[in-house]
Amino acid sequence: MDPAYAFDENDEFVPRLIRDYEVNDDYTEWTFTLTEHGEWSDPYGAMTAEDWVYSITEILQGEDNWANASMADDWRMSVDEVPDGFEAADEDGEQAWFNVEETGEFEFTVEMPLPFPGFLEEPILWGFQEVIPKDLAEEFVEDQDGDAMNEDDEIQELSYTGNLGAFTVEVLEIEARMNATRNDDYYLRNYDGFEDAPVIEEWTYQVMSEESTRLSALQSGEITHSGVPPRRAEEFDDDIDDVNIFENPTVYCQSMFYNMRDDGWEGLQVPEVRQALTMAVDREELVEEVQYGYATVAHTLSPEYSDFYDNSEVVEWDYDPDAARQQLEDNLPSPYGYSDDRVVDGDGEEVVLNFVFSDSADDTELTARIIQEEMDEIGLEVELDEVPWNTMLDDYLYKEAGEAQEWDFMSGIGRNAYPRAPEATEGFWRPGESANGYGYDDPHGVADMLSDAARMADADERQSQLAEVFGILSEDQPWNFLYFPEDIEGYRDHVEPSEDSSISWEYDINRWEIEQEQ
Amino acid sequence: MKAYIAKRLAWTVFATWVTLTITFLLIDFSPISAAGAEFVDQQVQSGMDADEARELYEDQLGHGDTVWERYTNFMIGLVTFDWGLSTTYNQPVTDVIMGSWIYSFQFVLPATIISVVLGFAIGLYSATHQYTKEDYAATLFAFTGVSLPNFWFAIMLILVGGVYLDWFPIYYTTNVPGILSWENAHQLVLPVIVLSTSAIASEMRYARAESLEYVHAEFVKTARAKGLSENEVTVRHIFRPAMVPLITILVGDILGLLFAGAYVIEYIFQIPGLGLISYNAIIQQDTPLVLATVLIPVFIAIIGNLVQDICYTMLDPRIEFGDR
Numbered sequence: 001m002d003p004a005y006a007f008d009e010n011d012e013f014v015p016r017l018i019r020d021y022e023v024n025d026d027y028t029e030w031t032f033t034l035t036e037h038g039e040w041s042d043p044y045g046a047m048t049a050e051d052w053v054y055s056i057t058e059i060l061q062g063e064d065n066w067a068n069a070s071m072a073d074d075w076r077m078s079v080d081e082v083p084d085g086f087e088a089a090d091e092d093g094e095q096a097w098f099n100v101e102e103t104g105e106f107e108f109t110v111e112m113p114l115p116f117p118g119f120l121e122e123p124i125l126w127g128f129q130e131v132i133p134k135d136l137a138e139e140f141v142e143d144q145d146g147d148a149m150n151e152d153d154e155i156q157e158l159s160y161t162g163n164l165g166a167f168t169v170e171v172l173e174i175e176a177r178m179n180a181t182r183n184d185d186y187y188l189r190n191y192d193g194f195e196d197a198p199v200i201e202e203w204t205y206q207v208m209s210e211e212s213t214r215l216s217a218l219q220s221g222e223i224t225h226s227g228v229p230p231r232r233a234e235e236f237d238d239d240i241d242d243v244n245i246f247e248n249p250t251v252y253c254q255s256m257f258y259n260m261r262d263d264g265w266e267g268l269q270v271p272e273v274r275q276a277l278t279m280a281v282d283r284e285e286l287v288e289e290v291q292y293g294y295a296t297v298a299h300t301l302s303p304e305y306s307d308f309y310d311n312s313e314v315v316e317w318d319y320d321p322d323a324a325r326q327q328l329e330d331n332l333p334s335p336y337g338y339s340d341d342r343v344v345d346g347d348g349e350e351v352v353l354n355f356v357f358s359d360s361a362d363d364t365e366l367t368a369r370i371i372q373e374e375m376d377e378i379g380l381e382v383e384l385d386e387v388p389w390n391t392m393l394d395d396y397l398y399k400e401a402g403e404a405q406e407w408d409f410m411s412g413i414g415r416n417a418y419p420r421a422p423e424a425t426e427g428f429w430r431p432g433e434s435a436n437g438y439g440y441d442d443p444h445g446v447a448d449m450l451s452d453a454a455r456m457a458d459a460d461e462r463q464s465q466l467a468e469v470f471g472i473l474s475e476d477q478p479w480n481f482l483y484f485p486e487d488i489e490g491y492r493d494h495v496e497p498s499e500d501s502s503i504s505w506e507y508d509i510n511r512w513e514i515e516q517e518q
Numbered sequence: 519m520k521a522y523i524a525k526r527l528a529w530t531v532f533a534t535w536v537t538l539t540i541t542f543l544l545i546d547f548s549p550i551s552a553a554g555a556e557f558v559d560q561q562v563q564s565g566m567d568a569d570e571a572r573e574l575y576e577d578q579l580g581h582g583d584t585v586w587e588r589y590t591n592f593m594i595g596l597v598t599f600d601w602g603l604s605t606t607y608n609q610p611v612t613d614v615i616m617g618s619w620i621y622s623f624q625f626v627l628p629a630t631i632i633s634v635v636l637g638f639a640i641g642l643y644s645a646t647h648q649y650t651k652e653d654y655a656a657t658l659f660a661f662t663g664v665s666l667p668n669f670w671f672a673i674m675l676i677l678v679g680g681v682y683l684d685w686f687p688i689y690y691t692t693n694v695p696g697i698l699s700w701e702n703a704h705q706l707v708l709p710v711i712v713l714s715t716s717a718i719a720s721e722m723r724y725a726r727a728e729s730l731e732y733v734h735a736e737f738v739k740t741a742r743a744k745g746l747s748e749n750e751v752t753v754r755h756i757f758r759p760a761m762v763p764l765i766t767i768l769v770g771d772i773l774g775l776l777f778a779g780a781y782v783i784e785y786i787f788q789i790p791g792l793g794l795i796s797y798n799a800i801i802q803q804d805t806p807l808v809l810a811t812v813l814i815p816v817f818i819a820i821i822g823n824l825v826q827d828i829c830y831t832m833l834d835p836r837i838e839f840g841d842r
Contacts, residue, residue, distance in 0.1 A: 070574060073561075151608065171693070175794075175798050176692065209785055390552045390554065390555030390556075395549065415563070427562075428563075433567075434567050
């Protein structure tokens with residue numbers, strides 16, 4: 001099933017199920033127009049605004065979240081006081097539901113209590129596929145039975161989607177294979193430029209857990225496309241003629257978190273100490289050694305291609321171990337200091353920091369080992385602790401200080417920078433939020449600045465505010481921002497994409513040309 | 519004999535219960551699954567509190583009860599053949615198992631037959647031709663076969679047989695005309711080679727060692743002196759007594775093939791059999807499915823032992839149940 005809409009490589013709105021939108025001057029009321037050619041499978045008829053409003057108001061905004069929907073938070077907003085005409089979404093009156101109303105057969109509005117200029121770009125309605133036919137949903141809504149809804153065959157198998165997707169699922173073997181054939185009634189064919197969409201006749205998604213099997217299958221031509229790990233990218237690009245490699249920027253920042261809570265090393269609470277540690281790490285080397293050049297050094301939680309990244313605001317801490325050592329020596333909090341070129345505590349005992357990292361990828365271990373050696377160069381002893389990713393999150397990051405396992409540095413978690421709407425990162429810096437599990441105390445009010453930016457109707461003002469935020473973060477170094485990796489996609493050379501590499505890769509896949517492979 | 523079988527069956531039920539209880543507790547007390555952690559992480563990034571996100575995840579899985587309630591519900595379900603719903607596959611566990619066992623069986627069965635027939639034959643030949651060139655060659659093959667890690671061997675076969683020679687498909691697909699079709703057999707060649715190679719080697723070493731005990735036995739010499747042919751001596755007087763301990767090894771081997779070798783092979787070749795399903799279930803912490811996939815080898819092991827004891831008496835009449 002298609003998403004509500006997409007963005008192209010230039011971040012322009014690309015219509016899909018939602019064809020058009022309008023917003024009022026103060027960004028509090030958004031009006032969306034749906035395609036008139038959408039049909040659910042029998043017996044549900046045309047896809048109308050009534051279906052969308054029903055799914056949002058009765059399922060996502062349902063009483064006590066009866067459906068256990070994880071997207072419910074997207075459809076409400078923090079407020080000082082719930083304004084007239086809005087419903088409270090919590091007992092304390094600090095949250096208000098958005099008003100979602102049908103205003104025409106194919107038109108609905110979303111009204112917010114406060115301006116929300118980034119609503120279109122935030123991952124709320126963009127990519128939205130949680131709409132189901134009202135007639136199908138009614139039974140579950142009346143019984144408020146989330147389990148029955150989740151287990152329903154039609155919902156599980158997406159068999160209600162009619163002509164709303166480019167393909168019709170023929171075979172669905174979970175964790176194994178999905179086969180889908182071209183949907184000749186595809187609603188998008190009613191629009192200019194899409195008369196033949198999708199160009200691909202048949203599409204098979206094959207699960208292949210083992211990387212070497214997957215790459216062998218791509219090399220031999222048994223599959224058309226697979227992601228390629230950085231260490232094999234050059235080989236596929238240069239030595240295998242039948243495969244083309246596409247490098248796409250990503251939105252995920254690979255970082256090393258500093259534990260600034262009470263259970264972390266006190267030194268990490270000092271910004272100058274964090275700056276020194278960032279200077280001690282050669283991020284260019286990480287890009288070359290760990291990512292084989294397929295990454296870009298990060299200086300803040302924003303990739304340089306984002307509209308909100310401003311060179312004049314961002315501080316870049318170049319690799320300089322001597323300067324790092326000097327800065328560390330000058331800024332260590334009492335009673336820490338240097339003795340015999342090593343960082344020691346008040347008793348003269350060497351400080352040993354604990355670096356926990358995820359065992360889910362070799363890259364993470366290599367990164368940890370390189371950083372360990374670099375820290376050793378500035379006299380800081382670091383012990384490595386490799387744990388499963390899920391354990392790292394659950395037992396270290398998302399446990400309260402005192403209850404959590406011991407850690408000072410952490411890596412192996414990619415964080416979305418939301419380059420189109422960075423306000424979505426607010427929780428990373430807000431003290432007390434789970435997303436700020438490393439305990440950043442936000443002395444410059446970055447979280448509030450992001451929250452304010454989200455309500456700014458003036459585009460220039462918003463841009464300036466966000467650029468300032470990324471400047472502060474680059475200077476304060478709440479994380480050691482390491483790099484933004486690239487996604488490397490290998491395709492057989494009979495595939496001709498209609499788009500340029502971007503974070504939106506595959507948004508236009510229905511128009512890609514596929515020649516018969518020789 | 520009836521009393522003996524009844525006693526053994528009662529033991530079977532007890533052993534199964536103990537195994538399942540231990541597995542249930544291990545899963546229930548294990549840390550959050552990778553899928554659960556990812557869900558919680560996503561919700562936290564969207565602004566939800568970590569504890570709330572964990573609770574929401576548990577609610578979505580229907581895990582809101584106490585450990586004791588979950589345990590009793592599971593056990594009652596097990597006895598009443600309501601084995602629950604797999605959260606990974608969104609299907610009843612029984613349907614998942616019923617849909618997958620055939621994929622394991624179709625390559626484990628030929629691999630077992632090949633390894634038993636060839637392994638025993640080579641082992642017997644090796645024992646009766648000790649210290650000959652053939653014996654050394656067989657020994658070399660056995661040690662090589664046992665030493666080759668299945669994981670590495672499978673990847674090498676894919677590279678050589680699939681990528682460079684282009685003789686075999688690289689991965690398994692269910693998109694074939696049928697289980698008994700040529701296409702299906704063709705794509706199972708590499709998995710069967712990997713699985714049978716190590717098994718032939720171990721069967722052969724056992725068969726050789728057991729047969730050697732009887733090669734120089736007095737009754738074998740007597741049989742030869744009576745004028746029996748070498749083939750008759752080998753099959754009736756060496757192989758038959760050697761079969762008794764070999765049967766024990768056979769049960770263990772089949773289980774090993776099914777539930778250890780198959781894990782690796784199904785993962786690499788992407789065969790949606792019991793091994794891959796069990797692997798996915800463990801990774802996703804899909805408790806009902808993990809327990810069901812544990813139950814099957816436990817049953818096979820226990821029933822296999824029963825069958826093995828019955829086989830003993832048929833092969834060696836000196837063994838009686840009354841002695842036990």
